[in-house]
Amino acid sequence: MASRELPNKRHRRIDRLSGAVLVGVVAALLLGAQSFAAGAREIVGIPIVEDDGSLTIKGQAIELYGIYLPQTERQCRRWERPVRCAPRSTLALDFRVRGFVSCEPRGRSETGRVQAICHVERTGLNPGEDLAAYLIQRGWALALPGAPFEYHAMERIARTQQLGVWGTAVDAVGPR
Numbered sequence: 034m035a036s037r038e039l040p041n042k043r044h045r046r047i048d049r050l051s052g053a054v055l056v057g058v059v060a061a062l063l064l065g066a067q068s069f070a071a072g073a074r075e076i077v078g079i080p081i082v083e084d085d086g087s088l089t090i091k092g093q094a095i096e097l098y099g100i101y102l103p104q105t106e107r108q109c110r111r112w113e114r115p116v117r118c119a120p121r122s123t124l125a126l127d128f129r130v131r132g133f134v135s136c137e138p139r140g141r142s143e144t145g146r147v148q149a150i151c152h153v154e155r156t157g158l159n160p161g162e163d164l165a166a167y168l169i170q171r172g173w174a175l176a177l178p179g180a181p182f183e184y185h186a187m188e189r190i191a192r193t194q195q196l197g198v199w200g201t202a203v204d205a206v207g208p209r
Contacts, residue, residue, distance in 0.1 A: 076136040076149065082127040084119045087146065090134065097165040098139040098148040099180030102173065103198050121197070122173035129153065129167050172197020 076095065080088040086102040088095045102122040109118040117127065136149035155161030168174035169184050172191040175198075176184035192199040 080134045086123045094146045096142050096146045096148050098150050099177050099184050100165045100174040125173045172199045
């Protein structure tokens with residue numbers, strides 16, 4: 034009789050193990066479906082950098098999430114045709130944006146624009162470079178109160194190193 038109970042106990046263990054595996058597979062599929070659905074909201078395309086530092090992708094206006102671009106005097110890139118004139122932060126963003134940009138919406142601004150975290154050079158497993166972080170690291174953007182912690186740390190470093198708007202008067206003409 035003891036020998037008959039042993040196979041039953043094994044079967045119960047296998048059944049429990051199979052049930053746990055099945056629950057794990059279902060959970061993984063559900064999580065994968067949720068991440069796929071979140072990825073479907075992603076906005077991808079070749080952007081136009083507007084003078085206010087926003088991006089236009091496929092006719093949709095997008096603001097970079099978590100940052101503020103301080104207005105500096107307009108600078109011009111005379112070597113480009115047509116000549117591009119805009120605030121320095123916008124020119125820095127325009128310099129970095131080449132090719133496709135991938136934006137993950139985070140909400141809407143007071144003006145109704147999509148606020149998103151945008152990346153360039155995103156491929157496969159490489160998340161690419163965060164455009165807002167790029168601007169903050171160079172001192173051309175400020176982290177807003179609700180921004181990711183990393184943005185605030187990058188801003189402190191840029192301020193300490195006196196980069197961008199934290200440096201000497203970047204718009205000064207020179208000795209008069």
